[in-house]
Amino acid sequence: MNLLEIKNLSKDFGGVQAVQDVTFTIQEGSISALIGPNGAGKTTVFNMITGVFPPSNGTIMLHSKKISNKKPHQIAKEGITRTFQNLQLFADMTVIENIMAGMHLLTKTGVWNAGFRLPSAKREEQYIYDKSMQWLMRLNLDQEAYLPAGTLSYGKQRLVEIARAVISHPKLILLDEPMAGLNHNESEKLADLLLEMKKEGQTFLLVEHDMDIVMRVADHIVVLDHGVKIAEGTPDEIQQNDTVIAAYLGSEVTI
Numbered sequence: 001m002n003l004l005e006i007k008n009l010s011k012d013f014g015g016v017q018a019v020q021d022v023t024f025t026i027q028e029g030s031i032s033a034l035i036g037p038n039g040a041g042k043t044t045v046f047n048m049i050t051g052v053f054p055p056s057n058g059t060i061m062l063h064s065k066k067i068s069n070k071k072p073h074q075i076a077k078e079g080i081t082r083t084f085q086n087l088q089l090f091a092d093m094t095v096i097e098n099i100m101a102g103m104h105l106l107t108k109t110g111v112w113n114a115g116f117r118l119p120s121a122k123r124e125e126q127y128i129y130d131k132s133m134q135w136l137m138r139l140n141l142d143q144e145a146y147l148p149a150g151t152l153s154y155g156k157q158r159l160v161e162i163a164r165a166v167i168s169h170p171k172l173i174l175l176d177e178p179m180a181g182l183n184h185n186e187s188e189k190l191a192d193l194l195l196e197m198k199k200e201g202q203t204f205l206l207v208e209h210d211m212d213i214v215m216r217v218a219d220h221i222v223v224l225d226h227g228v229k230i231a232e233g234t235p236d237e238i239q240q241n242d243t244v245i246a247a248y249l250g251s252e253v254t255i
């Protein structure tokens with residue numbers, strides 16, 4: 001089933017055509033990847049999906065509902081969350097407070113109306129705390145729950161950021177270069193975690209330069225070059241696509 005439909009999406013910045021007429025869809029419960037050389041327009045697509053700026057042209061639909069004219073906080077409430085290329089945790093807040101912050105956004109709307117009709121704000125807070133602690137245990141970070149987030153290793157902070165994005169059960173999580181700054185072992189573990197969460201029904205779109213990881217986790221890959229979609233398909237199809245190979249020639253990234 002289609003979760004996100006991007007149709008004829010374009011963005012120009014005063015003459016620079018950052019994204020041109022890009023169309024693709026994301027299936028529910030899948031991992032999609034947006035790849036392409038530097039400056040291809042990947043971050044610009046992310047910024048349009050999350051409402052950072054409106055498209056110059058085209059539409060973005062989430063479950064057939066148009067979201068392309070909405071503001072970032074409205075899009076978050078529709079069920080799209082994201083992580084950033086550079087970590088954006090509250091460094092002085094504790095690890096658990098950072099994760100709880102991911103739920104607070106939604107407590108008065110989606111999650112609560114979905115059936116958690118607990119009688120008081122205190123019960124609500126307890127529920128958020130318990131859910132956050134469950135995530136910390138799953139990520140083996142429960143021992144660090146009460147440390148300031150900024151004191152954790154980079155790899156652990158990345159996990160906290162992902163837990164904060166996933167805790168509200170968003171319809172779609174956008175991950176902007178989740179493997180950046182992680183060592184090989186950490187990247188492999190994070191890839192396993194993404195695949196596990198996918199099995200649980202979570203949908204992801206990631207921008208990622210680590211091609212080994214992309215080829216391992218993605219069900220569907222969309223390739224941009226100079227703002228234009230030059231290919232899409234499965235990892236096998238993309239690795240054999242001559243246009244894609246040509247676009248990457250001369251860059252340090254190999255497919």
Ligand SMILES: Nc1ncnc2c1ncn2[C@@H]1O[C@H](COP(=O)(O)OP(=O)(O)OP(=O)(O)O)[C@@H](O)[C@H]1O
Nearest residue numbers: 013016017018036037038039040041042043044045
């Ligand atoms: N706010 C902006 N104002 C003007 N030009 C911009 C803006 N954001 C992006 N661009 C331009 O749009 C083009 C696409 O940039 P974008 O950051 O989306 O590429 P990218 O694929 O994410 O690159 P990278 O892999 O290096 O992060 C580039 O030419 C960039 O300079």
